Amino acid sequence: MTTTPAADGDELFALHTLRLNINGEQRRIQVHAWTTLLDMLREQLQLTGSKKGCDHGQCGACTVLLDGKRINSCLTLAVMHDGAELTTIEGVADGEALHPLQRAFIKHDAFQCGYCTPGQICSALAMAGENHAHSRADIREQMSGNLCRCGAYNNILDAIEDALPACRGELETSAPALGKRGSAA
Amino acid sequence: MSPFSYARPTAVQEAVQLAGPHARFIAGGTNLIDLMKENVERPQRLIDITGLPLHEVADTVDGGLLIGALVSNSDLAWHPRVQHDYPLLAQAILAGASPQLRNMATTGGNLLQRTRCLYFYDTATPCNKREPGSGCSARQGLNRNHAILGASEHCIATHPSDMCVALAALQAQVHVAGPQGARQIAFADFHRLPGDQPQRDNVLADNELITAIELPAEGFAAHSHYLKVRDRESYAFALVSVAAALDIDGHVIRQARIALGGVAHKPWRNPDAEAVLIGKPATAANFRLAADLLLDGADGQGRNNFKIPLARQAVVRALTDAAQAMEAA
The missing domain is CATH 3.10.20.30 (Beta-grasp domain)
Incomplete structure (x- = not known):
């Protein structure tokens, strides 16, 4: 610097x-x-x-x-x-190809106004890498730092739960860039 | 935010030489940046300590753990030795803040976070902690979250940390560096009660820097529990929290530690409340005796009177859960 x-x-x-x-x-x-x-x-x-x-x-x-x-x-x-x-x-997307989390948010209608969505998706992406969320209750707890004033929580939860296996698969097979997102101590 | 100069030292001694009354150390920044946005803090110089070599977690020769001041709350909570040997600490850390904040916040910074008293944050109101001598707005104001133990006429603020409640119960040592060299402070002596100087949260001098937290070997892994009672299930400060740890031999308690959070200007312990359990069986009746001693002298401000019976019941429940912890695991 x-x-x-x-x-x-x-x-x-x-x-x-x-x-x-x-x-x-x-x-x-x-x-x-x-x-x-x-x-x-x-x-x-x-x-x-x-x-x-x-x-x-x-x-x-x-x-x-x-x-x-x-x-x-x-x-x-x-x-x-x-x-x-x-x-x-x-x-987060690969060019025009949406990330599995983005696709899941659309599929499950996981937003109303959309203002919190970028933060929700980035947070969920990192959570997948951390690998401490093993249940729906874990996801709720570990996404608690992302508020949604529209109250779309149920659909957000559905979307993340749906996309988590694909996120983890991507982490395993891909890319140093994505691989680095894991933050397990 | 008011303008400030910025320095990024690479050695501890360089950092403490730059320090002074108008400078602040910054690492995670999760509390300091917020306070600067609110004009509660207006440092003339920020000393970015993230380049200092304080990022390691190391075993000590006597079986304890030396945690560098810059280890993040997340890395510490999920560290294998903390998970295995100090589950009380892991539970307390994970009960606080959000994953994002825990990724940023550091071990040393957690000790130094300021109260979340509304009046401390609101620069339009008097607050003895922010502006000594101006008065305490909380005593007659919205004091639902405020202290029931150890408060003074000048300040009824609480310390907001979960991690510190566990560190108090575990009897950690705080390693500090200053221009005159290093010293260690017992955790119980690190934070202060407000008295007539509520502007001072702890015993550090302006130019002293926390370098590490040391945990003794005894982590009470078999029988400990962190109970946090709050207004919502997650991501909220404690109304009352309890770090409970027991060493149980058969049916008899050999050693007990109980620290309360959310009730005072520092994590609250009382040696009498712990001593009363020694040599006794782990029963609810005995836990109630300990809770009564720990809450001895508790005094509400009106809106927070509910914390007194809540804390008493939380102590009994945390000790009960701690006693059963191993069986459940």
Whole structure:
């Protein structure tokens, strides 16, 4: 990471240059120290799939995968993640081919307004890799960080339960990129 | 958020040299960033400690565990030795927050999270913890979540952590580094009661950094239970929580640990409540004696009076579950 002082030399307003791999693409971006990862994605990179619901880490609409682990992107500073690998909802499909989780959300009508959906899908994708959800009750508990104000929980649960085997199959057979999403300690 | 400068040291001594009253260490950031958004915290400098070599979990020579301050809550909860030897700690961690937050939050940071008292967060209201001398809005306000033990006229806030309740019961040691070198603090001495200085949550100096948490070998794996009572099934702070751990020889209790969360400015223990169980059988009647001693002196603020009988019953249930833990497993 390189740091460029502000024109008047005030270190508070310095710009920090980061290199990030976002959805498989190498990006170089300048941020202020106080820019959250979510604001960087939405405001600077126009990756507006990750939503700002509460901006306090309570709703999960901003969930992304950072080095394979699901996090709330509203509660972390971009400057702390130079060199990291990020997956947002924009990187979940394989081109035009939807991810099994995306297909399942459509099949089970797992949303009404859709605002929480990107966070729900990113969260479920990471949960599959963690491999601690072995029952419907486990899924409910481990998806508790993603709120849905429309109350589509039953269908969300159906969709995730339906897609989990396919997600796990994909994790086993594929791709270093997906394989890295596992976060079991 | 107010502007701040940013530093990313790579050595512990470098980090503590950068510290001071207007600087804050940041790692997981799950509480600090939120407080900065609300202007409760306005540090002039953030010291990003995620580049320090404090990410390891290692066995100690005496059979315990040394947990680096930067180990995430998730990694710690699912660590094989924690799952096997310290299930009380694993249960407590997994009872807190959400998977996303647990992936971000660190072991050291968990100890340093601030109260979730509404008035501490609301900068338009008086709060002695946020603005010493301004008054306590919670005493006459919405105090359903507030302390029933160890509070003062200046502050009735509670410590929000689940993990710390288990660490108190397990008698962990907090390893700390400062400009003058390293020291260790017994867990019971780490957090403070509010007294007339509620702005101080713990005994750390501004320039001291938590480097590790050490667990003794005794993890009470056979007979422990973390019980969390909250307003909804998941992803909510405790109204009352109990970390209960027993060492049982046949039918007789050899050693007991009971820590309460959600009821005080720190995880609450009382040696008398634990001593009364030694040499006695694990019965509900004896557990009720322990609960009465642990709740001795409890005092409600009105809206939180319900916590007193709730805590008493939760202690009995947690001890009962702990006593049966091995049979059930």
